[in-house]
């Protein structure tokens with residue numbers, strides 16, 4: 001399997017198939033199963049800032065009328081964060097004992113606060129790297145793009161300054177200046193960038209006229225956005241790149257590697273097909289490499305990136321106007 005060797009999270013990985021952060025990566029039995037089925041690294045379920053504060057607000061609601069209310073605010077704040085953090089640190093150290101592949105902790109930050117301090121504790125617990133899951137929905141019309149940009153850059157920089165393990169970021173595509181943000185994250189020293197996170201999305205039920213969640217799991221055809229951006233960015237940055245969203249099989253993984261991804265992160269396919277679908281995906285990738293005569297990933301990784309493809313214009317083409325003017329379904 002050495003022919004699949006790659007680097008992501010600033011770490012050497014035995015292959016590019018990384019298990020993305022999800023509910024599946026919060027249990028040690030699943031983590032073991034992923035390792036046994038050939039995954040090269042595991043990103044643990046994120047430690048969520050929002051989740052901790054939601055619990056905090058619940059307690060405040062209950063205690064709100066008591067005379068302890070004011071005095072105990074700080075105490076609860078500390079206790080709840082500490083409890084959640086301790087459980088997470090335990091997960092890291094249990095995972096490290098259970099498997100030999102790298103364990104990557106994931107922190108979801110929506111503010112540049114205590115989370116930065118947590119990074120050191122995560123490092124001490126033995127995580128091999130940290131992935132910051134950063135996302136602000138840019139819907140607040142009082143926050144400018146510059147405000148959001150500063151949040152991202154400052155949060156990431158503070159974590160990088162705090163720890164000695166590599167720090168990667170998982171970003172969304174919700175930036176008007178995505179190329180610049182990626183370049184600046186690279187400049188401040190992230191080890192890797194994963195493109196793009198997939199979010200809980202609203203939908204509408206027209207029968208009972210109510211809001212509901214759209215499908216939590218991705219579809220097989222959702223890989224085009226990461227493909228475009230991995231392809232556009234590969235070879236232009238110091239950091240490593242991973243693709244995530246819509247990677248459900250070997251064919252799609254190979255496409256993303258050809259576009260220039262160093263690794264692929266997958267979640268939905270494991271919910272849909274089970275953890276044991278992974279060996280076949282790895283075997284099919286190797287089979288394709290053998291058929292093409294590739295000895296290692298570097299023989300073809302990025303071969304079809306913007307900087308290397310013979311016809312890179314496909315990455316930048318966005319309007320259908322002239323090219324598909326004659327299109328007939």
Ligand SMILES: Cc1cc2nc3c(=O)[nH]c(=O)nc-3n(C[C@H](O)[C@H](O)[C@H](O)COP(=O)(O)O)c2cc1C
Nearest residue numbers: 020021022023046133198218244245246266267268
């Ligand atoms: C049920 C579920 C839970 C997830 N939880 C997290 C999370 O805690 N942190 C995170 O960064 N991404 C989370 N994700 C996003 C995945 O890590 C992944 O980036 C996304 O689902 C796209 O990959 P996919 O198309 O293979 O599912 C979650 C995804 C799913 C389906």
